[in-house]
Structure formats: C-alpha cells, structure tokens
Amino acid sequence: MNIGILGAGTWGIAVARMLADSGHAVTVWSALPQEISALLQTRKHPNLPGMLIPDAICFTCSLESVCAGKDLLVFAVPSIYVRKTAEQAAAFIPDGQIIADLAKGIEPDTLYSLTEVIRDVLRKSGVRKSVRLVALSGPTHAEEVALQLPTTIVSASEDRQAAEFVQQIFTSEYMRVYTSADIKGVEVSGALKNIVALAAGISTGVGYGANLKAAIITRGLAEITRLGLAMGCAEQTFYGLAGIGDMIVTATSEHSRNNRAGMLIGQGCTAEEASEKVGMVVEGVNALPAAMRLAKRYQVDLPIIFAVNDVVTGVKSPRDAVRDLMARTQGQEFPVAKNV
Secondary structure (H helix, E strand, C coil), rough: CCCCEEECCHHHHHHHHHHHCCCCCEEEEEHHHHHHHHHHHHHHECEECCCCCCCCCEECCCCHHHHCHHHHEEEECCCHHHHHHHHHHHHHCCCCCCCCCCCCCCCCCCCCCCCHHHHHHHCCCCCCCEEEEEEEECCCHHHHHCCCCEEEEEEEECCCHHHHHHHHHECCCCCCEEECCHHHHHHHHHHHHHHHHHHHHHHHHCCHHHHCCCCCCHHHHHHHHHHHHHHHCCCCHHHHHHHHHHHHHHHHHCCCCHHHHHHHHCCCCCCCHHHHHHHHCCHHHHHHHEEEEHHHHHHHCCHHHHHHHHHHCCCCHHHHHHHHCCCCCCCCCCCCCCCC
C-alpha cells in the first residue's frame, strides 16, 4: 500500500518504520523543514535513539506530496495541531479517502473528538463528504514500537470495512490489531486517560506509594466510564485495550510523558515548567479544558480529574488535592443492583 503520514514525531516515525518493514511505501510529512532535513541526514529521531529509519521511507514538507494518491493517510500530529493540519491538507485529500488518526485528545471549543475535527474540516471544504475515518488507540508507546516489541492496538470506526482495512495494514509480526465499532468510546478513553496518568505521576512526585497509584488508576477508569456512558459509548470499551490497557501503560511506564510531567508537578514544578522539562507535548494538560466542559455538559462527577485541574491551574497544591480527595463523602464502590 501507498501510505502518507502527517507528523514526524516519535509516534509518526515509529509507525512509519513499522509500516515500511511490512513492505508498504511510506511518505512522512512535517511542517518543519529543519526537522525533515535532520531526519534525512541522520536517519534517526532524537527521541528514538535506538531506531534507525529505513532508507525506503521518504520525507517531505509538501502536503500535496504526502496526500496525493495514497491508499491510507495517517494523522500523527499532536491533538492541538489536528485542525490546522487538516485545514492545510484539505485541498489535497480526495473524497472517499481512508484516514486513520493516531493523536489522542478532544477539541476544547467544539468538544469534538479528533476524527470529528477532521470530518468537520473536510466537510467545510465543500466536496469531501465521504472521507472514511478511523481512530487508532491503545497501549502503544512509540519507544517500544520503534524497538519492535510486541504491541496491541484498536482500529475503531463506525465504517467496519475501513476499520478492517486499517487493521490489515497495521498488523505485523509485533503489532496485533483489534477492531471496534465504538469510535467515540475509544477516543474518549484515549484523551482522558492522559489526565489520570498525570494524577498518578503527581502522587508519585509528592512521595505517595503504589497503593494510591493503583487507586487513582482504578477510580480514574470509573470516572471516564461514567462520562463515556453518559455520552453514549459502549461500557466494554473502557475495560479493553483502548481503555484500561492504555491507562495502565500511560500511568506507569517510564516512557509516559504524562506520567513524567505529573511527577515533576508533584515535586513542585508548574505545568508549564513540567512540559518544558519533558520536552514533548503533554496531552493530559491539553485535555483538561475539554474534560471540564464535558463534565458540566453531561452532569458527571469526575473527582480525580477535577483535582488534577485544580493542581494544574494552581488552585490547590498536590498535597491539598489528595487530602480533599481522601476526605470526600464516603460511598459505595459500585451502585447496588436493582431487583429485576
């Protein structure tokens, strides 16, 4: 297959290498000429030091080159750049194009998922009404994919054929791909688990132990599930790879930028200072405004996510936020089942 990847960050490059190894023709685009020049010269990504980029992968700064004549387009830019990238690329994306989005986030102004952002942009262009959108999400750190370590991911779309097409393309010796029809649930999980990972990192940075981290992951999943159900998502999605699977790896792995940023915040850094020290986009911080608006729209209580927002915005110290969470009104872990 002929594949175009928009975005030359760690995830875009790791996926490009994997797809090229599977025999696909891959072209990678970046808006930054200096980034393209460095990748061409070194055939290495600075944040993936253990991986050599195959010579077969092409690089370009031309959106027309990366979009034209492709069997699949892959969006691998950070969530905050998805709309702008789609707007710039719209003129070169044909109607009926299959597009897979790798980024995880929710647009704060519209509360659209990222595939909804892409659809919105392309429909506004006037003639591209039947693009076929897929969300790819799961426990997938680029650093491990780059080293060809076994990984699983979910290809989600209401368009079953599109989901299975992407499943086929992404399947490799070290990538196992499942499909899902619940694209909304997969995207909500992917965006909000980053906030829970921030919370887990903050607790570690403060000096709390594994007991609290396990509680944050478990109760954080309960919060996201409550919101997802209110939004019409399927409950089983949150107990699958794109839900609990992605949350576990993001909240515990050394590769997780959200976990690392949270640890720095717990140690006294501001969110801005933590993001600067991590050196890459911290999607959990970007997801907070949308999470707060979604909670208000659907009238769902999200205590851990609210606490992270209080810490990130400077309303509370990390220790005060944890103290207030521990002092909440006592309750049941699960609602009492009603008699049938």
